[in-house]
Amino acid sequence: MPTCHTAAPTPARKGLFLSIEGIDGAGKSSHLATIAQALEAAGHTVVLTREPGGTPLAEKIRALLLHEGMDARCEALLAFAARRQHLLETIVPALEQGHTVVSDRFTDATFAYQGAGRGVDWVALEWLEQWVQTTPAADSPHFQSPDCTLWFDLPPAIAAERLQKARTPDRFEAQTLAFFTNVAAGYARRAQQAPERFCRIDAHQPIAQVATQVRQCLAQRGYLSGPTTPPVYA
Ligand SMILES: Nc1ncnc2c1ncn2[C@@H]1O[C@H](COP(=O)(O)OP(=O)(O)O)[C@@H](O)[C@H]1O
Numbered sequence: 001m002p003t004c005h006t007a008a009p010t011p012a013r014k015g016l017f018l019s020i021e022g023i024d025g026a027g028k029s030s031h032l033a034t035i036a037q038a039l040e041a042a043g044h045t046v047v048l049t050r051e052p053g054g055t056p057l058a059e060k061i062r063a064l065l066l067h068e069g070m071d072a073r074c075e076a077l078l079a080f081a082a083r084r085q086h087l088l089e090t091i092v093p094a095l096e097q098g099h100t101v102v103s104d105r106f107t108d109a110t111f112a113y114q115g116a117g118r119g120v121d122w123v124a125l126e127w128l129e130q131w132v133q134t135t136p137a138a139d140s141p142h143f144q145s146p147d148c149t150l151w152f153d154l155p156p157a158i159a160a161e162r163l164q165k166a167r168t169p170d171r172f173e174a175q176t177l178a179f180f181t182n183v184a185a186g187y188a189r190r191a192q193q194a195p196e197r198f199c200r201i202d203a204h205q206p207i208a209q210v211a212t213q214v215r216q217c218l219a220q221r222g223y224l225s226g227p228t229t230p231p232v233y234a
């Protein structure tokens, strides 16, 4: 069974914002299409996006992050720079139109990889999170954060085994088991800090059972009963 709370209070925006998280090899990509299809079948208009990336500029930053060696704080700043552009150009406009945004990774990844993995100060990341994710609005600025995060939790040794069979590693995937153990602990820390937002998926199960958990989580939150947008009366 997934560990998942019922829906959090509806935020002051029209659309629903979901993020998918987990260490490399946890199985996120294998379930993205299923998640989008389940939501669409329930009436959502889904905008599938990813981090780092999601806009032309942020995709250029992604290429730097994945393939160029750099200082850990530089990594964190680039991840947040890409995120700001992603929010302003892609995520917020989609949410304002009432779409459901599904992002393959978001800020939890920066806490997990740059914070817990690379040792960048957690409080500095919390400050950046507030600064970068506050966007202008007609009434007052809004803090933009996912309504729900599906966290694929898998022991790092199993993830490494799966990845070894799957693909040529990028700069992050080539890291040691010790690094991914820290990254996994970073995700656990974020989940502990926001239990109402996180839905933990036990990813150490056959793929069909993982898919069932994902569905249960979406259903438990009420997302498979249709979009959360309130009706508009003339
Ligand atoms: N539940 C599972 N059991 C066994 N292998 C899996 C499972 N889920 C995914 N895989 C395999 O593990 C590898 C990594 O999965 P992927 O979805 O690419 O992970 P991620 O996107 O989290 O890095 C792929 O080869 C995929 O086919």
Ligand SMILES: Cc1cn([C@H]2C[C@H](O)[C@@H](COP(=O)(O)OP(=O)(O)O)O2)c(=O)[nH]c1=O
Pocket: 024, 029, 050, 051, 052, 066, 079, 104, 105, 106, 107, 109, 110, 111, 113, 114, 170, 172, 173
């Ligand atoms: C969003 C984000 C990703 N990353 C890393 C995690 C991943 O190793 C990598 C890209 O993620 P991902 O898209 O999951 O890689 P792939 O397409 O190979 O499955 O970027 C960070 O280090 N910090 C961040 O803030």
